[in-house]
Amino acid sequence: MRIVIVEDEAPIREGMEGILKKLNPSYELAGKAADGIEGLEVIRRVKPDLIIMDIRMPDMDGLTMLKKLREEGVASKALILSAYSDFSYAKQAMELGVSTYLLKPVKIQELKKVLKQMEEEVQEKNHQGTLLSLESMTRSALTGILEKTEETAAALEKKYDIKATDPMTVFIIWLGRFYDERKDxxxxxxxxxxxxxxxxxxxxxxxxxxxxxxxxxxxxxxxRDWEAYFNRSVVPMLLSNTDSKAVCVWDECGGFYELEESRKRIRRLLEWSLSLGNGKIISERRIADIPVYPLKYPPELSLRLKQSVIKGDEKEFKACFTEFLNYCRDQVHKPKDIKEACITFLWTALNTAREYITFEENELEVPELLEAIMNAYTWDDVGVSMKRLFDAIMAGGITGKQEVSPLIARAKRMIEEYYSQGITMEEVARKLAVSPEYLSRQFKKETGISFTEEVRNVKVEKVKTLLLGTSQNLIQIAAMTGFSDPKYMSKVFKEEVGVLPAEYRQMNS
Incomplete structure (x- = not known):
């Protein structure tokens, strides 16, 4: 398989070359380019089987380059490796026939699997002249590797009595992660x-x-209304034999060579199962007859989610997610709106966790989660991804804290308990039966900050919690957190956080 790499970052470009050689020595690197303009020239010249490309590049971005190539009739398969998970990018990529859209950093095993699949498709295309069965030709037409040749048209008509312009219908049964156990x-x-x-x-x-x-x-x-017949007679059989895990999609096209476009439409139709469920066939006709509503959920729900993360309240955490799902499913919404809402909800939980608690984010693989939600076709898929995030946050809790001695641990607990009452180091030292000088020295040694700085940090964090978790005004919050007046509290808060309390509340509400 002949490959061209179009990537503006030299380390990634050179690194990908080395990876390809290790994955399969038969992969031939036919060319490299640092931007879309250079990529156009290389691809026109070498005509590769596969283009591995980035999206955002100087002078000409990857999708613009690919669009020009498609207009010129270049049918090379394309694999996008990008750090950006924007829906508009994914949509454009699909329309341009991009085979796979992987988010950086890419896993080697995942890349290996995708390249192997593409190599098989390229080999099938290269040996198209030997295609004999109607199933093989149909698969090639659906995947876009069947060329419109006189030989192909003649084989269809003479051997199978199918004219290239005969109407055709594609009926897809999507099984997702239940494929292996239900396909037979x-x-x-x-x-x-x-x-x-x-x-x-x-x-x-x-x-x-x-x-x-x-x-x-x-x-x-x-x-005959075949869609209605399949809805009435075939879909119930499929659902009852797959424990209702199947999603059925129906699309009609004007001929054998239009099967690839039909498959692309079906991929978009599949996402409507998030709005319509899987009880009936999903089709263009059905969607056209259904009113679609904007997706809205109250801001209070996001605030409750933030509070549940801050407090570590797992029961409320799950309740917020369940309520969010109910808002998504109570009316028919566009799949794009649903997925954007899911990602927004995910980021709300994740960013709150980043700010208020420490958890093992390295094991969370956020880009993979985002990609999973972008590619989800059912609420079961979305739920699995969201649960992974929730479990990581809730199970992680507060980790990675510096180990301190029992003495300093007790001092920190006393600060947490009495911070609003103006507690002093002398009072804490007396309660702990040590001198203020010793406590001050040990506190700085074990925590890296002074006793006074610790009190200040605790107060600021409590102010943050009250700003997000209550509707109290600044006068009330200052009194509750032990500040002498709201002006002084605002001064300290801005020094620590970078914005005033009112601005912080507005930014996070």
Missing amino acids: IVLRILGEVDGHVQGFSSVVTAFPERTQCTMVLYHMEQD
């Missing part, structure tokens, strides 16, 4: 439908890499 029963049901129902012919095949089974219908009787 789904394929059996589709085969029985094909064998027993009169009025159409079909090709049934499976796509393990997309965790779905596909039935392509043709030579259909034109006086």
